[in-house]
Amino acid sequence: MGLSCAYYLAKAGVKDIVLVEKDWLGSGSTSRAAGGVRTQFSDEANVELSCRSLETYRNFPEIFGQEIDFHEVGYLFLLSNDESLKDFENGVSLQNDLGVPSRMISVQEAKDLSPLIETDGLVAATYCPTDGHCTPDSVVLGLASMARKFGATLLTQTPVTGIEIEEGQIRAVATTRGRIQTSTVICTTGAWSQEVGRWANVDLPVTPLRRQVLVTEHVAGFDPATPFTIDFETSFYFHGSGGQIVMGMSDPDETPGFSIEMSDAWLPRLERAMLRRAPSLSTHGIASGWAGLYEVTPDNNALIGEAEGVDRFLYATGFSGHGFLMGPAVGEIIRDLYLGDTPFVDVSGFDARRFKTQQTRPELNVV
Numbered sequence: 001m002g003l004s005c006a007y008y009l010a011k012a013g014v015k016d017i018v019l020v021e022k023d024w025l026g027s028g029s030t031s032r033a034a035g036g037v038r039t040q041f042s043d044e045a046n047v048e049l050s051c052r053s054l055e056t057y058r059n060f061p062e063i064f065g066q067e068i069d070f071h072e073v074g075y076l077f078l079l080s081n082d083e084s085l086k087d088f089e090n091g092v093s094l095q096n097d098l099g100v101p102s103r104m105i106s107v108q109e110a111k112d113l114s115p116l117i118e119t120d121g122l123v124a125a126t127y128c129p130t131d132g133h134c135t136p137d138s139v140v141l142g143l144a145s146m147a148r149k150f151g152a153t154l155l156t157q158t159p160v161t162g163i164e165i166e167e168g169q170i171r172a173v174a175t176t177r178g179r180i181q182t183s184t185v186i187c188t189t190g191a192w193s194q195e196v197g198r199w200a201n202v203d204l205p206v207t208p209l210r211r212q213v214l215v216t217e218h219v220a221g222f223d224p225a226t227p228f229t230i231d232f233e234t235s236f237y238f239h240g241s242g243g244q245i246v247m248g249m250s251d252p253d254e255t256p257g258f259s260i261e262m263s264d265a266w267l268p269r270l271e272r273a274m275l276r277r278a279p280s281l282s283t284h285g286i287a288s289g290w291a292g293l294y295e296v297t298p299d300n301n302a303l304i305g306e307a308e309g310v311d312r313f314l315y316a317t318g319f320s321g322h323g324f325l326m327g328p329a330v331g332e333i334i335r336d337l338y339l340g341d342t343p344f345v346d347v348s349g350f351d352a353r354r355f356k357t358q359q360t361r362p363e364l365n366v367v
């Protein structure tokens, strides 16, 4: 998010942009994402943001001069009960109205598309052929190179430690390497945003929650055209990656915190879901895995906007597990909010103050 904002602002001619990163570029959640990019959401603004981002990802090599291994294999949501079926039917109808070629499909068609699945208990599925996955580290590289090219300064190994504010005006950002004088802060600190918001007296309700991913050894015969497949009831998902299979799942027992140590506690649940939905996957060895942080908000929707009470504190955070795919579009939105232009989609519903007025907008298609 930070790099995307820096790129779009710098490209629009904004001067003296400094991106301040406590570690290395992409070192937060982004380099730990599974790389899934999809347009199948239940919330209209999410569909529009994701459509815009996918358009950029499709053209990324031409725009940014960087290959990102975008595989347009589609996304398949497997549905097991009537409630999900109804929600996804509504979602597909909304997506189709917005030009997304998603559709409801039969259980048999789902099996034809994703042959590793067992279909016991499924009632239907949704499929969008233009969704897919790409490589987060390559996206970071492309955005960083172009942000620099347009004049942005990218500081790494530079933790921000506070924000100086006088009479509602931002004066400077304090870092471990000194003070940066500025009148504007754009908070894109993902899972760490609550503390950054507090420095400016802005409530950004973002909770860090560990999520883990495993990668199998090479799987002979795996069809690389297999869609990114999600068993919606359990949240178990898998997709191909250079002959290996990446898989993951949420853990309802996970408690909030910043730990990204891998833990075995989720494995029995993962195994049960895998044995039920894609049993052949359990016959392959595990080559590697990692943990990262989801940055969760109370309604699983992002916080995007400009604060009140302090001038020029903008934020784009709390993407609740789907921020990688939204990065390019959100950079454009923040550029427009900064410049006072009208964004291509109305993002007022993502204002962080919505929780005070109970006007939340829950996103249903989250895993």
Ligand SMILES: Cc1cc2nc3c(=O)[nH]c(=O)nc-3n(C[C@H](O)[C@H](O)[C@H](O)COP(=O)(O)OP(=O)(O)OC[C@H]3O[C@@H](n4cnc5c(N)ncnc54)[C@H](O)[C@@H]3O)c2cc1C
Pocket: 001, 002, 020, 021, 022, 023, 024, 025, 026, 027, 028, 029, 030, 031, 032, 033, 034, 035, 036, 037, 158, 159, 160, 161, 188, 189, 190, 191, 192, 211, 212, 213, 248, 291, 292, 293, 294, 295, 316, 317, 318, 319, 320, 321, 322, 323, 324, 325, 326
């Ligand atoms: C296992 C896993 C799988 C995922 N899969 C997907 C997926 O398939 N598709 C998808 O769209 N999303 C996925 N996500 C979610 C996605 O990774 C995030 O939504 C997205 O990366 C958020 O981007 P961001 O720029 O907001 O946050 P981050 O990438 O976390 O960037 C925030 C940065 O702020 C820096 N920072 C924090 N505090 C400070 C400070 N005080 N000073 C300086 N710098 C600071 C951090 O070091 C970090 O680099 C997944 C996440 C996980 C953990």
